Every structure is written in C-alpha cells, then in structure tokens.
Amino acid sequence: MTVVAGSIKGAGGEAAYHLTEVSERSSLEDLVKFAISKYGKVDSLVNNAGLMLFSDWKDVAVDDWDKMIDTNIRGYLHAIAAALPGMIAQGHGKILNMSSVAGLHVGGSSGVYSATKFFIRGITESLRKELGVEHGIQVSMISPGVIDTGWADKVNNSKGKKAAQELNKIAITPEQVADAVAYALDQPNNLTINDIVIHPTKQDW
Template sequence: MTEGITGKVVAITGASSGLGAETARHLVAAGAKVVLGARRVDRLEALADELGRENAAPFQLDVTDAAQLRAFTAFAVETFGKIDVMINNAGLMPLSPLEMGRVEEWDQAIDVNIKGVLYGIHAALPYFREQRSGHFINVSSVAGHVISPGGAVYSATKYAVRALTEAFRKEAKPYNIRNTILSPGAVDTELPQSVKAPGVSEFVAKFYEDAAISASSFARCVVFALSQPEDMDVNEILFRPTSQEL
C-alpha cells in the first residue's frame, strides 16, 4: 500500500489539525517527507517535532494569500529538493441559513475553500510542469455532492473544488499531472468549531458526536491515491461513516 510514497515530498495545507495533521503522520510512516502549512505555527512546530525534523518542515501559511502559497511551495523545494504532491486541504465549514446574512463568514469560506485551492494549484504547477509529474489532492466533501439547508455557501465552495479540479485535470494532460478530489463525510476533527451560527453549531456538534469517524479514514484514502502506479490517476474518492445517512 505504501509503494510509490517513499521519498515523495508532500506539501499539505491545513496541517495544524484534523485531516491534514493525521495525513502527515500516515505519509511520514509510509516514507514521505512532508511540508506542513497553516496559520497556527506552534501546532506545526509540535507536529514537526513529533514526526522528526528530517521528515517534516513547518511553514506559517495563510492560504488566502497567493504569494504565501508560492513561498510555501518554494520552501518545500528549498528544504527537501523537490515537490511531488500538493494537498489542498485547508478549509472552514461556517454553516448557516442564507437569511442569517453572515456575510463575513461567506467571504472567508470562499477565500479559504475556493481561492486557497486555486492558489495552491497556481503555486505548485510550475514545478509539476517542469518535472513532467506531480499530484494534486483537492479536498471537497460529501457537501460537494449533497446540499442541505444551511449548507448553501459551504456546498457551493465544495462543488467549486470539484468543478475546478475536473477542468484542471483535463488542462494538465500535457504535463503528466494527476488530480484527486477527496470528499469525506463526517470525520472527527476541529471542523465543527468553524460553525458559529446560533442554533446551527449545536446541531452540527451533535451530528459529529453521533456519526464522525477517525481522521485516519481520510489519511488512508490519501495513501491509497498516492501509492498507485504513475499511469493510474485516482480522480475521485467519496466516503462516509457507515452510519451516516446524509
């Protein structure tokens, strides 16, 4: 299962908690080098210590700033000599009905969940194009397939991740670049804390308490996609907890 991962350099956004942090652990165990990006650099430093500085390098990063993402991929190349994989994972889930008018949250979700992914592609593409290989894993969601009340903006961002990844998959054909859309259901992370709307946050916390499964579920999907031979492009993975109906 870990074949093809040893020696790969993987840049992960949103690596300070949840899915990104757990994926870093699985990838280092499989022999990869990881570059960890997020705003909470103290968390990244602690994770890099845990994984060993020879395997993991922290980088303070706000994905809403394209220049910071370009500096992130440049840092990966400076530190480990190359970049093979970019995991555009950073995200927020500020669920609320539109009539609540939580405009700042809409802007933030669009900036992080959509623009952050676009900027991540933009930042890694020059290296992938030059080396005629590379792999993007862009994180969508069950909410990128299923729409619920309160999920207008979040689902819109996660549908957008699927749309832009599928267009890019076709555009990237001349460069031998692989593209995976990874869409999890409820997984136990800090994500429900990004739901701040009164009434909604309690509902979501209970839903996660009842249904969420461990973050290793997601990390195992990443390991699967990355360990396939060069001529196989795993384009989409959608998974849910067995108990999740939505």
C-alpha cells in the same frame, strides 16, 4: 504544527512545516519556495485547507461566506498557481484536492459551503482533463463526510453550532481519511484515482 512534525519524526518519518495563510497568494508562493529549498522540488500538493460555517440564507452571514470563499476557493487556487509551474517543468506531479460529500449533496444551513465544494469538484475535473492528458500530472479528489477535526466548535451561528455538534457525534477520524489520501497518492504515474468518497457509516447523506 511543531507537535505534529515532532510526532512524525518520533515515528521515524521526515517532516518540516512552514506557517501559511492560504487566502494570501504570496504566502502560498513562499510555502512552495520553502519546500523546494528543503527538498529540491514539489512532487505532490494536497489542498486540504477548509472552513465550514453553518447559516441559513436568511441570516445573510456575509462575513462567514467571505471566510469560506477565501479559504475553500482562493486557497486552493493560490496553492495550484504556486505549485503547478514546477510540476509542468519537471513533467510530473500529483495534485490532490480535498472536497466533501457536501460537494455531492447540499445539506441544510450549508449552501455556501456546499457551493465551494462543488467548485472544487469542477476545477478538479478540469485540471485532470488538461494536466493529466497534456502533462502527465495526476489530479485526484477525496470527498469525506463528517470528520472530527474540532470544526464544530468554530461555528458562530447558534443554530449552526448545534447542528454541527450533532453531526460530529458520528464523525470519522482524521487518520481514517489520511489512509484514503495515502492510497490516492501511492499510485504509479499511469494511474489516477479520480474520486474517493469516504464517510461515517451512520451518515445518511
């Protein structure tokens, strides 16, 4: 994180970081407190923590399932719970949930991961209908395809690792996804980007 913040500052931007464990609600609360102490308020929340671990159902990889649920579901809910009260109080805010094309199409050996992304699609639509209409808070979602973030190296299952490494050969860059994030967030208060799907040209799902 120090390197990332340093590169942003070196390019003339402003950056600060606070180490956070998204599976722990108190850690997200501390992050929001840090942001408010640093900048006075929270205008935008980007839920981006994610974990994709391949396995077949017959593997009964419960430990991997729990890790994905803790990060991909609880992490998002904890962040929303921490940031939302302040956004409602100030009368505006932007929540951007990073989902995945796996939330549109279920691939092989990724049932639980896809389920977590379908969950994100569900809560995003619910948030948009309630918070947008009642409080003017813009809620958006971006569903990327395969991104080269080093995730393939974290897969424990041998079959899953091989599948992940093959997928990663056609991956798009994090910078390409960041362009979509900037576009979604850089909208006037009366316009909400509901969903952007972005994936490698050679990805067939």
